[in-house]
Amino acid sequence: xxxxxxxxxxxxxKSAQLAKERLKLVLIHDRTDLTSHxxxxxxxxxxxxxxxxxxxxxxxxxxxxQQDGRIQRLIADIPxxxxxxRTRNR
Amino acid sequence: MxxxxxxxxxxxxxxxKTTATANIGAALASDGHSVVCIDxxxxxxxxxxxxxxxxxxxxxxxxxxxGRCRLRQALIRDKRLPMLHLIPAAxxxxxxxxxxxxxxxxxxELRQEHSWILVDSPAGIERGFRNALAPADVVLVITNPEVSxxxxxxxxxxxxxxxxxxxxxxxxxxxxPDLVRRGDMLNVDDIVELLAxxxxxxxxxxxxxxxxxxxxTPVSLNGKNSAGQAFRNIAKRLQGEEVPYVDLYASNGLFGxxxxxxxxxxx
Numbered sequence: 001x002x003x004x005x006x007x008x009x010x011x012x013x014k015s016a017q018l019a020k021e022r023l024k025l026v027l028i029h030d031r032t033d034l035t036s037h038x039x040x041x042x043x044x045x046x047x048x049x050x051x052x053x054x055x056x057x058x059x060x061x062x063x064x065x066q067q068d069g070r071i072q073r074l075i076a077d078i079p080x081x082x083x084x085x086r087t088r089n090r
Numbered sequence: 091m092x093x094x095x096x097x098x099x100x101x102x103x104x105x106x107k108t109t110a111t112a113n114i115g116a117a118l119a120s121d122g123h124s125v126v127c128i129d130x131x132x133x134x135x136x137x138x139x140x141x142x143x144x145x146x147x148x149x150x151x152x153x154x155x156x157g158r159c160r161l162r163q164a165l166i167r168d169k170r171l172p173m174l175h176l177i178p179a180a181x182x183x184x185x186x187x188x189x190x191x192x193x194x195x196x197x198x199e200l201r202q203e204h205s206w207i208l209v210d211s212p213a214g215i216e217r218g219f220r221n222a223l224a225p226a227d228v229v230l231v232i233t234n235p236e237v238s239x240x241x242x243x244x245x246x247x248x249x250x251x252x253x254x255x256x257x258x259x260x261x262x263x264x265x266x267p268d269l270v271r272r273g274d275m276l277n278v279d280d281i282v283e284l285l286a287x288x289x290x291x292x293x294x295x296x297x298x299x300x301x302x303x304x305x306x307t308p309v310s311l312n313g314k315n316s317a318g319q320a321f322r323n324i325a326k327r328l329q330g331e332e333v334p335y336v337d338l339y340a341s342n343g344l345f346g347x348x349x350x351x352x353x354x355x356x357x
Contacts, residue, residue: 014273019237020280027244027284070251070286 028065032072039063046076055081093124093201096208096328097226098261099250101242103213105234106263109299111210112140113318116308117325119174124204126165128196129179130222131212132188138178142306143168152180155192161199171311175204185217190224197225206328215249223250228328229258230290235265235276244285259290261324266295267338278338291324293317294338 029035034042043063050056062077098111108129115127128151129137138144149164154177168174177196180187193209200207211222223229229250233243243260250258262281269275282289296317302309309318310325316336323333 016270016273016276016280019276020284023237023240023276023284026241030241030245031248067286070247 024067028067028072031070032065034065039065046078050078057081091202091205093203093205093207094227094328095197095201095225096206096228096230097211097222097255098208098230098232099211099219099222099246100213100232100239101215101246102233102239105239106232106261106293106299107213108136108140108210109303110230110232110261110263110293110321110324111137111208113308113310113321114325114328115141115174115206115208116168116171117310117322118206118208118328119168119171120311121325121329122173123206124173124175125206125208126175126177126200126204127208127210128177129210130188130193130218131210132179132218133181133184134212135179135181137210138166138176139306140303141168141174141176141308143176143178144306147178150178150180151196152183152187154196155188161196170307185212185221188221190220193221194225215245219246219249223253223255226255229255230261230324231258231287232261232263233281233285234263235270235281237276240276240281240284247285247287257287260285260287261291261293262289263293264295265292265338270338289335290327291320292335292338293320294336 043061046063047056047058047061051058057079060079064075066073066075098107098114100107111127115125119125127137127141129135130151132152138147143166146166149159151164153159154161154164164177166176166178168176197207197209207225209222209225212218231243231246231250233239247256247258250256260282262278265278266275270277278289278292294316296309296315298309298312298315299317302312309315310321312318320336323336326333
């Protein structure tokens, strides 16, 4: 939020703010041993597996790490194609 | 009596493990508890100089473990504070001369007669750290507000959890309120949020730490300075007391001093 304000006022963000944001990313990788490269690989494979069963909107798939206390969650948001809904409604 | 074994560790070196061990130990001893501080950093002995007991060493921890002396003989009693004791590290040996089970046996024996056993862990995540962690009932992780120290603290907290010694509690050392106020130092809330563990102490950056170490007198023995007070508060919290955190960000300018003066009723 303060970062947003900084950008709005065209100010350099404070160094502590940068430190916090950088640490957030570093800690996720340290804790999970997942690099952004391996996360991309995982995403590709996940898309392959899921689309074998349902039709999905590949470009809208989002996979990200979330921190919940000291537990890391892998959150996948996979929108299904409308065609699929029609089949199910029938 | 079954004393409590508290391991103080950090991952990164130079963030204040030894200072914290000496000061929390002295604070617990001045509260009337029998305390033993163990220097688990074999080969890099340091706790003795910080505590001011370096001239009294005859035997060390490796002598005890290898049976060259009795436990009692290696225990150095602080003459200024007779409830405070030190078991020094060996200086000419390396970490492999002590095993985690040696540490557990040693601490089990000590807890029969003393109420607090504080283990000063070496930096790193290898054998020395494993030795220090093995006997712990409580683990205190110390960090300072630097990115490298916070990152290493996170790694250590994970290892403590994996060994089922968690949840560790956090000490944030060397806080500089002036830098925090102008946004150039991670603040306490940021660090607690990143590391996601409970706090047990906040230590302001205080010259008294340096002068205390120079003299070999832990600052927590001395009434006046802010770091000493912060260490005494940690000792109280370890004993289960709820102690409010000192307001580190209180302004020291004329206005801050004036408003504190008014609030304190002019005392």
